[in-house]
Amino acid sequence: MDIEEVKRRAGPREFSPKDDLPEEYRKAATRMIQFHANSEIMGAYLERPFIREAPSLDRKLACSAKVQDEIGHGQLLYRAAESLGLKTRDEMLDELANGEGKFLNCFHYPMDDWVETPMIAFFVDGAAMRRQATLKRTSWEPYAHAMDKVCFEEGFHVKHGEAILHELMTGSKKEQEMTQEAFEEWWPRIIQFFGPTNDKSTHHGFASEVGLKQMGNDELRNAFLNAYIPKAKKYGLEIPDEPRIRENDDGTYEVVEEDLDWDEFFTIAKNDYDGSHQQINGRQAAQEAVDWVREVLDEHEAREFGGTQQQAAD
Numbered sequence: 001m002d003i004e005e006v007k008r009r010a011g012p013r014e015f016s017p018k019d020d021l022p023e024e025y026r027k028a029a030t031r032m033i034q035f036h037a038n039s040e041i042m043g044a045y046l047e048r049p050f051i052r053e054a055p056s057l058d059r060k061l062a063c064s065a066k067v068q069d070e071i072g073h074g075q076l077l078y079r080a081a082e083s084l085g086l087k088t089r090d091e092m093l094d095e096l097a098n099g100e101g102k103f104l105n106c107f108h109y110p111m112d113d114w115v116e117t118p119m120i121a122f123f124v125d126g127a128a129m130r131r132q133a134t135l136k137r138t139s140w141e142p143y144a145h146a147m148d149k150v151c152f153e154e155g156f157h158v159k160h161g162e163a164i165l166h167e168l169m170t171g172s173k174k175e176q177e178m179t180q181e182a183f184e185e186w187w188p189r190i191i192q193f194f195g196p197t198n199d200k201s202t203h204h205g206f207a208s209e210v211g212l213k214q215m216g217n218d219e220l221r222n223a224f225l226n227a228y229i230p231k232a233k234k235y236g237l238e239i240p241d242e243p244r245i246r247e248n249d250d251g252t253y254e255v256v257e258e259d260l261d262w263d264e265f266f267t268i269a270k271n272d273y274d275g276s277h278q279q280i281n282g283r284q285a286a287q288e289a290v291d292w293v294r295e296v297l298d299e300h301e302a303r304e305f306g307g308t309q310q311q312a313a314d
């Protein structure tokens, strides 16, 4: 199949591993899904310390379930990326550990306090839900299929984040102030979650032509703002003055893009931000810590079934 035919046929769940797809499509889809998978893993590692720090047993259980879900999403997505035939799951995990793998801007920042947990679980996961819901109609069928399960579980994550936010914002004055402070710190990053405007986004045009992306960054961001500004206000959060948010006549919202720090965003996109190194080193240490498990499994597989290392890894 050539790229023109791909563009002609591009529709929801149109292509699967049985199709003979051009390299250009495979590369674009691999890049997009690998980024998504990496982000799931890095988000899980950012939240993991809060399983221990959660203030009650119920919250610990919910945090633990969420972290497990996110790791599961990462694994599902690596499989969906792997099915494009360009990279194995192991290669992608190695790239993430050695700093080549790219991941979502929000997960390059450290998270230090419990009051920050709803910034991820409510706002970032809420933003992720917006994007992922549209990806149920992406043209790479294994990716769309993974989104069915991912979206179902993200619904629980957002409810979990919302419950924590509600508890904090109806708690002590100190809790309310700390939550507001965390919100002010995270708000610009959350808005940048969707990436730059369509005209500045390098990959948008091709990805939408071949049906990988179903909606542009701007539309998604505006839909998120329209849904989440009222929710933030409902829980008593004040929307910061910067970046400026315009309220349109029809009650919808739009951000003034130049108020956002795009230099920082693009530094992060290259994994060059201060926090990036800390997160990536953490990931590398985690991967090395379980090297011995992989080795034992490989040896066992080879001994019992005569399989190769690669089969064992699969």
Ligand SMILES: [Fe+2]
Pocket (backbone or CB within 6 Å): 040, 069, 070, 073, 150, 154
């Ligand atoms: Fe997830």
Ligand SMILES: [Fe+2]
Pocket (backbone or CB within 6 Å): 070, 125, 153, 154, 157
């Ligand atoms: Fe999530």
